[in-house]
Amino acid sequence: MASRGTTSRRILELAESLLQRLGYNGFSYHHLSQELGIKNAAIHYHFPTKEDLGLQIVEQTRKRFNKWCNNPENRILPVKQQLDWLVQTYHYNLKLGNRVCLIGALATDYYTLPASMQNAVKELSYELQHWTARLLENGRESGVMDFKGRSNHKALCILSTLTGSLQLARLLGNERHQQIVDQIYLDLNLTY
Numbered sequence: 001m002a003s004r005g006t007t008s009r010r011i012l013e014l015a016e017s018l019l020q021r022l023g024y025n026g027f028s029y030h031h032l033s034q035e036l037g038i039k040n041a042a043i044h045y046h047f048p049t050k051e052d053l054g055l056q057i058v059e060q061t062r063k064r065f066n067k068w069c070n071n072p073e074n075r076i077l078p079v080k081q082q083l084d085w086l087v088q089t090y091h092y093n094l095k096l097g098n099r100v101c102l103i104g105a106l107a108t109d110y111y112t113l114p115a116s117m118q119n120a121v122k123e124l125s126y127e128l129q130h131w132t133a134r135l136l137e138n139g140r141e142s143g144v145m146d147f148k149g150r151s152n153h154k155a156l157c158i159l160s161t162l163t164g165s166l167q168l169a170r171l172l173g174n175e176r177h178q179q180i181v182d183q184i185y186l187d188l189n190l191t192y
Contacts, residue, residue, distance in 0.1 A: 008046045010036055016057045020099035024054060024109040024117075051114045054106075058120040061102050062127065069131055079139040080190060086132065087181055090162045094177055098170050103128070104163040129155050139188070146189040158184055 014035055018027035029050065033040045047053035068074055068085070077085075093099040106113065106121040113121070132155035139145030147154050165180040185191060 007038070007042065011043055011046055011053070012056060012060060015053050016060070016102070017096070017099065019054070019057060020093065020102060020105045021097060023105055024050075025112055051117060054113070054117045055120055058102065058106070058117065058124055062120075062124050065124070065127065065131075079135060079142060079144045082135050083139070083188075083190070086135075087162070087184075090166060090177070090181075093166055094169055094174055098166070098174070100166045100170075101163055104166060107163075129159060132159060136188075144190070147187060 011032060014032055015027070018031060029040045029043045032038075032043050036043075043053075047056065074082070074085070090101060093101055099105075103121060103125050106117065110118060110121070129152065133152040136145060136147070136154050136158075137151040140147065140151065161180060161184060165177045168180070169177040
């Protein structure tokens with residue numbers, strides 16, 4: 001029999017995947033129980049409500065992001081390597097069956113999400129925007145990047161472009177994602 005931590009982790013991993021493939025409203029505890037071969041009651045034991053499950057998925061993503069950002073070794077990486085890491089997180093979703101990013105998946109269902117999840121995904125989005133804007137400003141100040149406008153506005157453009165690139169890849173093919181990434185680097189006067 002699987003331990004409580006193992007079962008919880010398996011539920012979270014599958015729920016995150018389903019959320020990124022189908023959206024928050026596109027899956028249920030029944031989907032999870034069928035795929036994991038466990039009863040709905042077992043899922044409710046770990047996550048009493050779908051809201052609890054959704055909040056835990058957002059929090060898990062937030063922790064992974066903050067762990068990477070706060071790792072002293074990552075903080076001293078050259079600006080371009082930090083941008084490469086950000087772009088690779090989107091590539092990773094693409095390689096995992098054309099999943100969209102978590103923020104993009106939840107933004108689609110935003111108006112139907114519980115208020116607590118709306119707040120959680122907004123906070124995650126703000127953290128990502130702030131980090132990206134700071135990265136861009138550091139890149140411009142060091143002469144590694146060149147772009148017009150404010151760094152926080154450019155961060156919004158880049159993040160929305162990366163989010164949209166995963167959605168377009170579903171429709172037009174994965175090579176479109178790479179073309180979009182290439183254009184982002186070109187716009188920053190970088191090579192990928």
